[in-house]
Amino acid sequence: MSQPLLHIDDLYVHFNTSDGVVQAINGASLTLNPGEIVGLVGESGSGKSVTAMSILGLVPKPPAIYPKGRILWKGIDLLTTPDRELREIRGGEISMIFQDPMTSLNPVYTIGHQISEMIRVHSRISAKTAKLRSIEMLDLVGMPNPAQRIDDYPHQFSGGMRQRAMIAMALSCSPELLIADEPTTALDVTIQAQILEILEKSARELNVSVLLITHDLGVVAGICDRVAVMYGGRIVEEAPVDDLFERPLMPYTWGLMRSIPQMDKVSTKRLYTIPGSPPVMSRPPKGCAFAPRCEFVIDRCHTEVPQLIEYAPHRMVRCHRVSEPDFIAVLA
Amino acid sequence: MSEFEQIPQSLSYWQDVRARFFANKISILGLVMLVLLIFIGIIGPFISGWKYDELGPDILSAPFQKGHWFGTDDLGRDLFTRVTYGIRLSLTVAIIVTIISVFVGVTLGGLAGYFGGWIDTLISRFIDTWQVIPFVLIGFAIITVFGSSFWVIVAALVFTGWYSTTRLFRASVMQVKSLEYVEAARATGATTKRIILRHIGPNAIPPIIVVLAFSVAGAILSESVYAFLGVGFREPTPSLGVMISGSRNFLTEKPFVFFIPGSVLVLLTLSIVLIGDGLRDALDPKLRGVK
Amino acid sequence: MSEPLLKVVNLEKKFPIQRGFLKRTVGQIHAVDGVSFEIGHGETLGLVGESGCGKSTTARLILRLLDPTSGEIFFNGKEIHTLSRQEIRKERKDMQIVFQDPYASLNPRMTIRQIVAEPLIVHGLANDDADPAVDEMIELCGLSREFGNRYPHEFSGGQRQRVGIARALITRPKLVVLDEPVSALDVSVQAQILNLLDDLREKFDFSYLFVAHDLSVVSHISTRVAVMYLGKIVEIGSREEIFDNPHHPYTKALISAVPLANPKQERIRKTTRIVLTGDVPSPANPPSGCRFRTRCWKAQEVCATSEPALLKIGNSYVACHFPEM
Ligand SMILES: Nc1ncnc2c1ncn2[C@@H]1O[C@H](COP(=O)(O)OP(=O)(O)OP(=O)(O)O)[C@@H](O)[C@H]1O
Ligand SMILES: Nc1ncnc2c1ncn2[C@@H]1O[C@H](COP(=O)(O)OP(=O)(O)O)[C@@H](O)[C@H]1O
Ligand code: SF4
Ligand code: SF4
Ligand SMILES: [Mg+2]
Ligand SMILES: [Mg+2]
Numbered sequence: 001m002s003q004p005l006l007h008i009d010d011l012y013v014h015f016n017t018s019d020g021v022v023q024a025i026n027g028a029s030l031t032l033n034p035g036e037i038v039g040l041v042g043e044s045g046s047g048k049s050v051t052a053m054s055i056l057g058l059v060p061k062p063p064a065i066y067p068k069g070r071i072l073w074k075g076i077d078l079l080t081t082p083d084r085e086l087r088e089i090r091g092g093e094i095s096m097i098f099q100d101p102m103t104s105l106n107p108v109y110t111i112g113h114q115i116s117e118m119i120r121v122h123s124r125i126s127a128k129t130a131k132l133r134s135i136e137m138l139d140l141v142g143m144p145n146p147a148q149r150i151d152d153y154p155h156q157f158s159g160g161m162r163q164r165a166m167i168a169m170a171l172s173c174s175p176e177l178l179i180a181d182e183p184t185t186a187l188d189v190t191i192q193a194q195i196l197e198i199l200e201k202s203a204r205e206l207n208v209s210v211l212l213i214t215h216d217l218g219v220v221a222g223i224c225d226r227v228a229v230m231y232g233g234r235i236v237e238e239a240p241v242d243d244l245f246e247r248p249l250m251p252y253t254w255g256l257m258r259s260i261p262q263m264d265k266v267s268t269k270r271l272y273t274i275p276g277s278p279p280v281m282s283r284p285p286k287g288c289a290f291a292p293r294c295e296f297v298i299d300r301c302h303t304e305v306p307q308l309i310e311y312a313p314h315r316m317v318r319c320h321r322v323s324e325p326d327f328i329a330v331l332a
Numbered sequence: 333m334s335e336f337e338q339i340p341q342s343l344s345y346w347q348d349v350r351a352r353f354f355a356n357k358i359s360i361l362g363l364v365m366l367v368l369l370i371f372i373g374i375i376g377p378f379i380s381g382w383k384y385d386e387l388g389p390d391i392l393s394a395p396f397q398k399g400h401w402f403g404t405d406d407l408g409r410d411l412f413t414r415v416t417y418g419i420r421l422s423l424t425v426a427i428i429v430t431i432i433s434v435f436v437g438v439t440l441g442g443l444a445g446y447f448g449g450w451i452d453t454l455i456s457r458f459i460d461t462w463q464v465i466p467f468v469l470i471g472f473a474i475i476t477v478f479g480s481s482f483w484v485i486v487a488a489l490v491f492t493g494w495y496s497t498t499r500l501f502r503a504s505v506m507q508v509k510s511l512e513y514v515e516a517a518r519a520t521g522a523t524t525k526r527i528i529l530r531h532i533g534p535n536a537i538p539p540i541i542v543v544l545a546f547s548v549a550g551a552i553l554s555e556s557v558y559a560f561l562g563v564g565f566r567e568p569t570p571s572l573g574v575m576i577s578g579s580r581n582f583l584t585e586k587p588f589v590f591f592i593p594g595s596v597l598v599l600l601t602l603s604i605v606l607i608g609d610g611l612r613d614a615l616d617p618k619l620r621g622v623k
Numbered sequence: 624m625s626e627p628l629l630k631v632v633n634l635e636k637k638f639p640i641q642r643g644f645l646k647r648t649v650g651q652i653h654a655v656d657g658v659s660f661e662i663g664h665g666e667t668l669g670l671v672g673e674s675g676c677g678k679s680t681t682a683r684l685i686l687r688l689l690d691p692t693s694g695e696i697f698f699n700g701k702e703i704h705t706l707s708r709q710e711i712r713k714e715r716k717d718m719q720i721v722f723q724d725p726y727a728s729l730n731p732r733m734t735i736r737q738i739v740a741e742p743l744i745v746h747g748l749a750n751d752d753a754d755p756a757v758d759e760m761i762e763l764c765g766l767s768r769e770f771g772n773r774y775p776h777e778f779s780g781g782q783r784q785r786v787g788i789a790r791a792l793i794t795r796p797k798l799v800v801l802d803e804p805v806s807a808l809d810v811s812v813q814a815q816i817l818n819l820l821d822d823l824r825e826k827f828d829f830s831y832l833f834v835a836h837d838l839s840v841v842s843h844i845s846t847r848v849a850v851m852y853l854g855k856i857v858e859i860g861s862r863e864e865i866f867d868n869p870h871h872p873y874t875k876a877l878i879s880a881v882p883l884a885n886p887k888q889e890r891i892r893k894t895t896r897i898v899l900t901g902d903v904p905s906p907a908n909p910p911s912g913c914r915f916r917t918r919c920w921k922a923q924e925v926c927a928t929s930e931p932a933l934l935k936i937g938n939s940y941v942a943c944h945f946p947e948m
Pocket of ligand 2: 015017044
């Protein structure tokens with residue numbers, strides 16, 4: 001394939017807090033190609049949002065520090081890009097939607113005004129054209145009566161409608177990458193289904209890459225091409241979606257998939273459980289972040305951080321034991 | 333289980349509060365200042381060798397002359413003695429006012445917050461109405477009629493102070509009451525008394541402790557302001573407000589007559605505010621475990 | 624069948640909407656509107672539905688943490704709805720609740736042991752938190768007894784939820800209401816709690832009312848399932864019947880909306896997924912007739928004029944004029 005759109009290269013993000021240094025990201029690497037929908041899954045605190053915010057330069061510094069790593073956007077390192085240029089990329093080439101649309105919509109302006117503004121910041125067109133385009137965008141995301149609703153204020157919309165408006169706004173400047181941080185976590189399942197459908201449809205239609213952040217394996221299974229799993233501030237596994245679900249290679253991914261109850265496989269059997277709880281990032285484990293909870297742990301895991309290796313074509317795994325000849329059979 | 337190993341050693345809530353309060357240098361400074369001022373207030377009159385209303389021959393004499401450490405005022409009275417009495421008086425008034433306000437606040441605010449409904453509506457609307465009454469004007473009237481005795485001043489300060497403590501305690505109780513662990517206690521079958529004593533009280537009172545400190549500081553300041561406006565203590569009562577107010581005629585020639593009681597007033601309120609500030613941080617459960 | 628442990632008949636709860644200086648009542652939210660169901664001994668009834676449909680309110684009504692506007696609650700041979708505050712307090716020994724938010728539901732000023740001991744002390748079953756039953760229950764719930772003297776803020780979400788469960792189970796209640804007990808937990812910790820609940824049910828023979836919005840979780844733990852929409856139960860039946868053969872259009876849509884952690888199957892499901900249009904209407908102003916009609920693809924005129932009754936279809940009870948067969 002040609003040059004990747006986005007390449008996160010061995011990123012570290014730490015926060016200086018009164019509780020000590022929170023090592024939120026500890027060497028994360030991820031690549032996104034044009035037109036791809038990539039899922040980033042992980043539990044709360046694993047570093048998904050910090051990764052996303054770092055791409056856009058939205059992490060407050062201080063308390064954040066970037067000890068190491070690069071975020072290459074079409075070859076340019078965003079971490080060293082001046083703020084002024086970053087602002088142009090943000091909302092233009094890369095846009096973002098958040099879990100709670102209310103926090104990113106301004107309550108004192110109409111939806112139409114906000115979308116038009118967004119369009120006009122990034123391209124020189126008349127207010128009238130911008131308005132027409134806003135209506136078009138709202139129509140694309142399935143907003144009923146877009147020509148009228150455009151004059152409504154955010155509080156007049158329901159949660160699902162607000163999230164649609166956010167998607168419309170995010171897509172209005174024809175971005176090349178859309179980062180969606182838990183876009184449906186605050187919504188009910190039936191509304192989630194609507195939003196995911198619209199997100200996928202509009203992204204594919206406009207050929208926008210999507211980085212979809214979620215903690216729900218079901219959500220990534222439905223619409224992603226590729227999935228990266230995050231644990232303790234690192235990507236621990238990355239694979240095409242079918243491969244990952246069929247054959248997880250990292251013990252955490254493997255355990256997680258077996259521990260979630262599945263509606264289609266109703267059984268009263270006990271669920272597999274991963275003991276303990278996710279690491280506290282101000283005191284992360286020395287070696288593999290999963291070592292304190294891993295049932296396959298060996299001595300080496302406690303002292304040495306495993307590298308993210310290409311186990312098979314397109315299959316990245318971070319575990320000391322994958323290279324053992326019969327280990328994969330154990331996970332099957 | 334390895335995950336437990338990460339957990340720091342457990343401190344009880346109050347142990348933790350104490351540790352965090354004493355780790356805060358600024359609030360310790362406030363505490364030291366206050367203790368010193370109280371100490372001076374207590375022993376001052378015994379060591380100065382003057383009475384507070386004793387008229388001396390040296391009028392407006394500068395500090396450290398003729399046996400007057402802080403100098404004398406326009407009637408030749410020893411300023412040091414008067415200031416030490418002022419500290420006593422200000423603190424006494426402020427503490428009594430605060431105790432009464434807190435008592436009223438905890439009772440009314442607690443009732444309004446815990447029971448809600450019409451009781452709350454009644455109390456809240458009463459406060460709204462009360463607030464718009466111009467008490468400084470009424471104070472003039474009262475003092476004209478009853479004179480400016482100690483208890484009249486206390487009453488005047490309580491009149492203008494009770495409702496903010498009531499408001500605060502109401503909000504605090506309401507907030508705690510709506511928390512899930514209070515509902516959880518109800519669900520276990522706990523009695524109302526137990527819920528109030530074990531669950532709401534201990535969690536609603538800490539914010540009040542902070543208010544208490546600020547309310548003492550507020551009352552000290554109000555006393556001075558009232559004296560200045562002529563609705564507080566009057567000569568020859570040695571209140572800080574009376575002294576500051578009396579100094580205005582020779583502020584330019586003899587500024588120390590103003591600055592000495594003025595600085596004591598500032599130090600006194602500042603020390604209490606610093607303590608209150610340290611308490612607020614120490615009592616905040618969100619900051620628990622934070623060094 | 625013998626007498627069920629819990630029987631709820633036509634339960635209703637209206638919350639006033641208050642406005643203005645003197646808090647005039649300007650309307651009503653009909654949070655729970657004529658809900659009836661039974662829970663047998665040792666049974667787990669899952670209660671599912673979207674946010675705001677009245678699940679938590681129903682749970683609180685059963686425990687009389689809220690007073691019903693009307694309706695009857697029979698529990699363990701008693702008429703819960705008629706009991707005075709004093710009498711209901713005593714009944715709480717036999718009916719307990721676990722809350723959703725393990726951070727908010729534990730008093731930060733009490734130690735774990737004090738929290739777990741509270742129900743025993745309140746009901747005069749123990750004098751203080753030194754009772755051996757307390758440590759025993761703490762251990763049963765998967766915590767070490769050495770941590771009894773610690774405070775809630777020192778524990779992770781999953782561990783706190785274990786404390787909440789220990790507190791609910793210490794009096795050996797007959798019914799435990801679980802209001803979204805795993806929703807606030809990390810995915811990898813949910814399974815631990817679900818297994819714990821399973822084990823405890825086996826050991827003590829409780830009945831559970833399990834409130835959740837996550838259908839996968841409900842399908843795992845329940846023996847029967849009730850589906851709520853806007854304050855009403857629209858379908859209730861055995862787990863198998865609800866998931867394999869849903870009759871109510873809403874149940875069908877709800878199940879079809881759940882994304883499965885299986886990409887191949889998801890691709891097939893996506894083509895047949897029933898994506899409901901619009902949002903749940905406000906409970907202050909619900910639609911006439913069938914409340915689901917504004918989003919139902921099968922709605923006809925009669926749906927707007929007459930409210931469907933909960934009738935037996937197959938092994939389930941369904942409230943729909945045109946149920947799926
Ligand atoms: N104390 C209250 N006062 C007024 N309205 C209330 C109150 N409690 C609940 N409601 C309303 O009653 C309806 C049902 O609420 P309930 O909490 O039972 O929903 P739920 O199904 O548990 O939702 P969720 O999944 O969000 O927990 C909602 O519209 C809610 O806003
Ligand atoms: N502004 C901040 N200050 C300190 N710590 C932070 C800040 N933002 C995030 N963190 C910490 O970084 C870690 C990763 O957070 P985040 O990326 O938000 O997780 P998630 O995967 O849930 O999105 C967490 O431990 C979080 O507490
Ligand atoms: S590196 Fe070791 S601890 Fe980490 S996942 Fe692999 S086997 Fe488990
Ligand atoms: S009664 Fe009518 S509107 Fe309601 S669910 Fe059935 S078909 Fe749909
Ligand atoms: Mg996040
Ligand atoms: Mg609820």
